[in-house]
Amino acid sequence: DVKVTQSSRYLVKRTGEKVFLECVQDMDHENMFWYRQDPGLGLRLIYFSYDVKMKEKGDIPEGYSVSREKKERFSLILESASTNQTSMYLCASSSGLAGVGTGELFFGEGSRLTVL
Amino acid sequence: AQTVTQSQPEMSVQEAETVTLSCTYDTSESDYYLFWYKQPPSRQMILVIRQEAYKQQNATENRFSVNFQKAAKSFSLKISDSQLGDAAMYFCAYRSVNEKLTFGTGTRLTIIP
Numbered sequence: 001d002v003k004v005t006q007s008s009r010y011l012v013k014r015t016g017e018k019v020f021l022e023c024v025q026d027m028d029h030e031n032m033f034w035y036r037q038d039p040g041l042g043l044r045l046i047y048f049s050y051d052v053k054m055k056e057k058g059d060i061p062e063g064y065s066v067s068r069e070k071k072e073r074f075s076l077i078l079e080s081a082s083t084n085q086t087s088m089y090l091c092a093s094s095s096g097l098a099g100v101g102t103g104e105l106f107f108g109e110g111s112r113l114t115v116l
Numbered sequence: 117a118q119t120v121t122q123s124q125p126e127m128s129v130q131e132a133e134t135v136t137l138s139c140t141y142d143t144s145e146s147d148y149y150l151f152w153y154k155q156p157p158s159r160q161m162i163l164v165i166r167q168e169a170y171k172q173q174n175a176t177e178n179r180f181s182v183n184f185q186k187a188a189k190s191f192s193l194k195i196s197d198s199q200l201g202d203a204a205m206y207f208c209a210y211r212s213v214n215e216k217l218t219f220g221t222g223t224r225l226t227i228i229p
């Protein structure tokens with residue numbers, strides 16, 4: 001079975017802190033994604049990557065950056081956390097070339113971030 | 117940009133009964149994919165069912181089936197014989213070829229014992 005593991009289920013940070021959210025997948029998937037989930041807004045794509053060292057902006061990239069140094073690992077970085085970044089963050093991966101195929105995503109369990 | 121609308125923020129159904137969750141989408145594409153994802157409380161989101169737009173036959177996965185109306189741009193999910201384990205947030209999602217997945221805002225389904 002595909003496994004997508006997010007390093008932290010719950011985090012509490014202070015405004016201005018740098019925050020790292022780590023995601024690892026074990027199925028050799030090319031594509032990895034970071035979403036933000038907020039009540040009433042569904043899932044919104046922050047960044048995605050279709051290859052090592054490649055990244056593409058999603059719908060709401062402001063205030064975030066990402067890193068993909070290895071195929072299995074995709075990190076989301078909040079350079080200076082703000083209270084409006086309090087949210088649930090979901091990592092996902094999929095196989096195949098970006099945009100090709102059925103597009104099924106495999107998700108991690110999520111990281112709930114609270115910024116005080 | 118494509119949009120996906122789930123007009124029912126919350127739904128409830130008696131155990132063993134049938135419930136239908138609604139989803140509409142807006143697109144000018146002719147070739148695309150539609151998905152229903154399930155997110156149980158405090159657990160991972162998983163794919164429930166998938167529909168290719170070029171297929172006329174509605175997809176079915178055990179107790180889960182869809183009613184795909186391409187002309188109306190409607191993609192509803194029917195859950196038959198509802199079980200307690202079906203309680204979750206359900207997200208409808210759209211994806212055209214070479215594009216990202218676009219999610220709806222979700223429907224929270226409660227199962228009444």
